[in-house]
Each structure stands twice: as structure tokens, then as C-alpha cells.
Amino acid sequence: MNNQTTKQDFQKPPRKNNSANLVGFIIVFLGVAILFKNLNMGSIFPSWIFGWETILIIIGLVIGINSKFEKKASIILILIGSVFLLKNELGLSIGKFIIPAGAIILGLYLINRNRNTPQLPPTPPQDDEYDWDKRVTTDLQSENPGTTTSSTNDPYAQATQAEHRIYNKKFQPDFENYLKVDNFFSDTKKVMLSKNFLGGNITSVFGSTSLNFLQAELKQPVVIDTFQLFGSTKIIVPTNWRVYSNVSSIFGEVDDRRPMIEIETDDNKKIYITGTSIFGGLTIKNS
Structure with missing residues (x-):
């Protein structure tokens, strides 16, 4: 019975990788687009869809969707592809806005980083510590029966117990x-x-x-x-x-x-x- 309990506490194996399906659909779409272009039917699709900039954007979207945009690489690829795509399609000069845009992004990143101070996660609680607390509490209650009601009414004791429960639930x-x-x-x-x-x-x-x-x-x-x-x-x-x-x-x-x-x-x-x-x-x- 204990073996079953410990096995249930283990992390479950990962589910099927949905990114493979998404990548497959994108490859099929690009293949169809290239086929139409080779058959002189490329007017159905815009010209920019065959550029390397679009490939970077697609790769960034695949990575972002797969990781819920938690990986910075997805945002970087999307930004690079978008900048060069706008340059080619709209004739924008990258040098005029890439430096100020980079400075703004870097400044916002530093501000956000300084605002959110990194905190070390709590260390795992030891069972011996909680057993020791229980033994001490039991001994004290047996010696002083009247202290049970006072401890339960003590707001500090209640807050400590609530903190322990939150500590156990939010352990990382x-x-x-x-x-x-x-x-x-x-x-x-x-x-x-x-x-x-x-x-x-x-x-x-x-x-x-x-x-x-x-x-x-x-x-x-x-x-x-x-x-x-x-x-x-x-x-x-x-x-x-x-x-x-x-x-x-x-x-x-x-x-x-x-x-x-x-x-x-x-x-x-x-x-x-x-x-x-x-x-x-x-x-x-x-x-």
C-alpha cells in the first residue's frame, strides 16, 4: 500500500508532444505554398510567405505555443523576423529605429528585473521537525490540560499553523x-x-x-x-x-x-x- 502511495506522488510521464503536430501542419502548409508557386499559381499566396523572415516568425510561434511563450527564444525569433519583414515589405530603414527600439526594450527589461527581486524557494520541510513539534505539543498538553484552549485561541499560533499549511502547499x-x-x-x-x-x-x-x-x-x-x-x-x-x-x-x-x-x-x-x-x-x- 505504501508503495502505491509513493508511486502516485511521483511526477507523471509527459503527455504527447503537441509541438510535433503543429510543426507538421506548418510544414504541410509551406509545402503546398511552394507547390503552387512552382506551378505558376503563386499569386494565391503573398510573396512574403516564402521569405526566410516568415520562417523565423513561424519557428518562434511554434516554440512560443509549445512553451506558452515562457521561452525568450520564441520572442526573439518573432521580433527578428518581424523587423526584417517590415523592412522588405514597407521599405523601412532598420537603422533608424532598431537602436532606439533596442534601448527601450533593454530599459524596460532592467526596470522590470530590478522591480522583481528574485527570491530563493523554501527548502523541503523535514519530517523529524514536525514529529518533534507533535511530541512537544502532546507532552505539554498532557502536563497542562488548560493550555489547549489558550493555544487554539492564540492568534499567533493560528497564524503559524496557517503559514505551515501554505508552506506545504506552495513548496517548490x-x-x-x-x-x-x-x-x-x-x-x-x-x-x-x-x-x-x-x-x-x-x-x-x-x-x-x-x-x-x-x-x-x-x-x-x-x-x-x-x-x-x-x-x-x-x-x-x-x-x-x-x-x-x-x-x-x-x-x-x-x-x-x-x-x-x-x-x-x-x-x-x-x-x-x-x-x-x-x-x-x-x-x-x-x-
Whole structure:
């Protein structure tokens, strides 16, 4: 019974990747448009739909819809594609407004960043602490029966109990156990030492990411969401971990270099790798 309870507390495996369906529909639409153009029927579609600017906008929309526009890469791609599309269609000069527009965006970003001070998430509560509180409370109540009513009427005690309940409901994993990597024209190499890794997000745009999990531990199945645009990601995992890759690749590569050897694995040590790779590569290996 306890085993069933612990399994229910684990994170559920990710659902089907809806971004693959969206990318498929977009590719079909572009194929139909190119076919009509080759058949001298391109007047049905506007000329700008065949430009590289439109491709950038479409890629940004795919990434944004898939991540609910939480990834900055989607906004960057949409902005770049939109700026050059307006330049070509309306004859606007980029140099006249790109510098002031960039200054405005940078200023708003700095203002918003300074306004929202980052806060460290709370650390997990220890069961021993709550057991100790219960023992002390029980002993005090047995020695002083009259203190029960006074503690329940004490507003400070009630506030403390309410705070503990909110604390438990809103608990979030700390930074040590959660991974978040954003690479833009840069490289990142990390050795994960977490003894309770809980998953995370990886974004590589014109950059590379290398993660080593040989010294990390898993206590439940986790999900790592990745995005590569002209970038690469390398993930090194222990041999007793199960890795399931469900990455949509567009002109990219997902290379699993782990040896085909049957090894006993733990059902709790599972990593589900999801995301999108566009002109990029994802490599999974054991060493």
C-alpha cells in the first residue's frame, strides 16, 4: 500500500508532444505554398510567405505555443523576423529605429528585473521537525490540560499553523535540485551534484550545453525540456538510468550513443527528454 502511495506522488510521464503536430501542419502548409508557386499559381499566396523572415516568425510561434511563450527564444525569433519583414515589405530603414527600439526594450527589461527581486524557494520541510513539534505539543498538553484552549485561541499560533499549511502547499524545489540553462551565443558546462534531481529546462541558441549527471541521483521520474536553435546539447547519464527521448527535430539530430547492453535499472531513475531541435543536435551518452 505504501508503495502505491509513493508511486502516485511521483511526477507523471509527459503527455504527447503537441509541438510535433503543429510543426507538421506548418510544414504541410509551406509545402503546398511552394507547390503552387512552382506551378505558376503563386499569386494565391503573398510573396512574403516564402521569405526566410516568415520562417523565423513561424519557428518562434511554434516554440512560443509549445512553451506558452515562457521561452525568450520564441520572442526573439518573432521580433527578428518581424523587423526584417517590415523592412522588405514597407521599405523601412532598420537603422533608424532598431537602436532606439533596442534601448527601450533593454530599459524596460532592467526596470522590470530590478522591480522583481528574485527570491530563493523554501527548502523541503523535514519530517523529524514536525514529529518533534507533535511530541512537544502532546507532552505539554498532557502536563497542562488548560493550555489547549489558550493555544487554539492564540492568534499567533493560528497564524503559524496557517503559514505551515501554505508552506506545504506552495513548496517548490530549490535551485540545487532544479536545472535552468539559457545559452545565447555562449557555452555552458555543468556537473550536477544534486541528490534529488527534479528536472528542468535547457535553451541553446547559437550555443552549446554540456551536462554531467554521473554524480547526481534520482528519486522519481523527471522531465528535461530542451530547445536547440543552431546549438547543441550533450547529456551524460549513469548507466542505470533510463532515458526516454521525445524531441521534435527539424534539420537537426538526436544521437543516443549509449551502448546496447541490458543493465538492471530502477523504475524511479527515469528521465524524459522533450522539446524541439532546429538546426541543432542532442547527444545522450554514458561517459
